[in-house]
Structures are given as C-alpha cells and as structure tokens.
Amino acid sequence: MTHSPPAPSQADATVATGRIPFRFDGAGGCVQGLGPARPLPRGDAGTLAARIAGAMAGAGPDEIIGGALPFHREADDCLWQCRARKSAHIAVTPRPLDLRGSSLRPEPEAPDYALAVARALQIMAQEAGADHALEKIVLARTLLVESAAPIAIDALMSRLGADSSVTAFQVALPQLPGADHPRTLCGATPELLVEKTGARVASHPLAGSARRSGDPRIDRQAADGLEHSAKDQREHALVVEAILDTLAPYCRQLGCPQGTRLTSTSSMWHLGTRIEGELRDPATPSVLLASALHPTPAVCGVPSHRAAGFIKVLEPVPRDFYAGAVGWCDNRGDGAWYVAIRCAEISGGQARLYAGAGIVPGSDPMAEAAETGAKFGALLAALGLPADAGLAKVARPDSRRECKESH
C-alpha cells in the first residue's frame, strides 16, 4: 500500500484569474490573498528557509506569503506571494449548498480502517520499552463525495465559517496532470499550529476527542468522560511535550499558563493546551516556525519519523495536504499557521474529506473509526449532507450508497 504524492502540473504555475490564492477567516480576523498571485518555487521542507528568504527579499511592502505545507516533509509545498487584505472576522450568512443525491464512498471502509488501527496497536505492543518504539500514531481515513454539479467554493466557505470556534480556510492547490478542474483545499480547522506577532508566539494543540450531542446531558457526559480519560490525556500530553521541545530553542520564555482544558467546536469536544512564549529573534518568519513544528503528534505520532513511515504503509489514500499546515506570513515574519484538519480537497464536483484519530496503547479500533466518522461531520454538514453520514459507515460498512436523507 505504498504510494507517492501526485506530480504537479507545469500548466498550473499561476493561480488563474478569478481564483482566491488563500483565505483564512476565524474569530481573530480574516486574511485573504488578492490575486493574481506568484507561486513560490515549489520544494520540500529542507529547502523552505532558502525559498522564503528569496521571496521575502523580493517582496513588495504589502505582499504576504500564504498557502499550504504538505503532510510529508519530503513532499512539495504550495505557497503563493501576493497582496492581501487583512480585516476583522467577516460574518457572512451561510449560503445554500445541497449535495444530496451525490455518491459517498469511504476509502478505506471503516472496518478496514479499524484493522489498520489494530495493526498499529500490535506494533506498539511488540515494541514497548525498546529504543525508538512507536508510542503514538495518528491514522486517517477519507470519504469521497461525488456530485454531478461542481461544488461552489464560496458557498462552502460561507457555511464553514458559521462555527465561530474554527478558522475557515481555502488554499488554491496545483492542478493535477490531466485534471479538468482546479483543486482547492477547504476546511474549518479548530487547531492553531503557531501564531507569531512581533516577539510573541503561541500555539494551541488539540488531541483527545469526543463527539458532541444535541442533548445537553449526553453532551456534558461526553465532555466529562474526555476530561477524565487517562488514554486521551496521554495522547494529548505527547503533543504538548513535542511542541514545547521544538519551540524551546527559539524562545527566551515559554509555558502553558492555563494548563490543559476542554475546548469545543460545534460538533466535537477536544483537550487543548494553549502554549505561549517570547521569541529570542522576533524576525523569525512564522512559516519557518510552522515548518519546524510540523508534523506534531496531533497528526503524525511519536517518534515522528517512524509514525510518518507507518502512515504511508497503513493508509491507502495519500494525505497530500491533509494534516499539513495552512497559513500566512507577512514581511515582518508575523502570521498564523493552522493544522490542516477537518478539511476536504475539492475539484469540480468531487470532494475528498479526511479525518484522523490519535492511536495510543488502550485505543479501541472501532471507537477510533467512530471518532473519525464524527470528525467528518462539520464538512459533511457544510456540503449539505447529513452530518452523521460518516458514522453510518461505521455501523453499516456497505461500499457505496446514495445520500438522499433529509436533515
């Protein structure tokens, strides 16, 4: 089940007129790239610092760099340079979008995902106590939605932005060879990878999840259960430790003033820890801090390089930009980068939704399949599909069905 990322097409070197190169809209404000945008030369994480230095040296005063870093550090990123508009959060009325009637296919099926989780747990058990033993891995699955009509990105963004606890984002991606439609990564991420303003740096990692309920009593039970779950607290602590270890050399001061707390989106509870620090060098570009941190154990695992290797083997669908980082960086190095989760890659009438779950000893494979099903909810609802369509597949693993339910 090994695979390599798709090759970019030469024809796609610039964002076609009329496309938004990148846009991030959350409670903290809205940043939108204004096309036409210049693409940064594409490359992997090892060449990023040199490419960023070159781009910043040639930048106009009001230009910023924005876009997406892929999940695998050896894959090519997708960054654009252009003028941008920064504003307060833009509250827009959600526009209609209704994809009922489209087909929906889990890849892999939930039971196959659960088998991959069981395999990961077996590896952890065999290696326990050894040097570089696998302690945590985040495994993902996808849902492929196919509709006859192209998916309207602006309508989708208006719906994703309705949840004030997330940052709605879109990034124009390179078109795949032979593809008829442009590709866009769209999502509603609740997770801040790193934000840098002057010397101040912050991160807000999330790990440990429970599905929310419309019934307040069940919702409270889910939150309490998560807060007191030793497995979820362990899963979460590994992320916080990794981020503190990575940021420490960059900082003269660093800490978690509020400790670990429950946090929520409209569909999920999470454990979250806000990390705050003061940089030694306030000119450090935010995109390089994001690259240094990425991938955290919230999307990859511990040890990181081993987890990334197992992800290539255990997941049948390449992650590409899912679980990478999306964000922007201005000419002072200030900017914000988010973990690219609760997202989908959209091309024409096709949307590939991704969701992952952190696996540690003690994880239950079918519960993790259900957790990923719940994490599809925000994107499914924004697409005008039943929010629980990903969960139905956990209980009823038939390969393909029509989504005609009302909701």
Ligand SMILES: C=C(O[C@H]1C=CC=C(C(=O)O)[C@@H]1O)C(=O)O
């Ligand atoms: C990898 C995802 O979520 C991460 C972020 C929050 C909670 C997570 C968890 O509990 O497993 C994941 O680490 C995803 O949504 O695809």
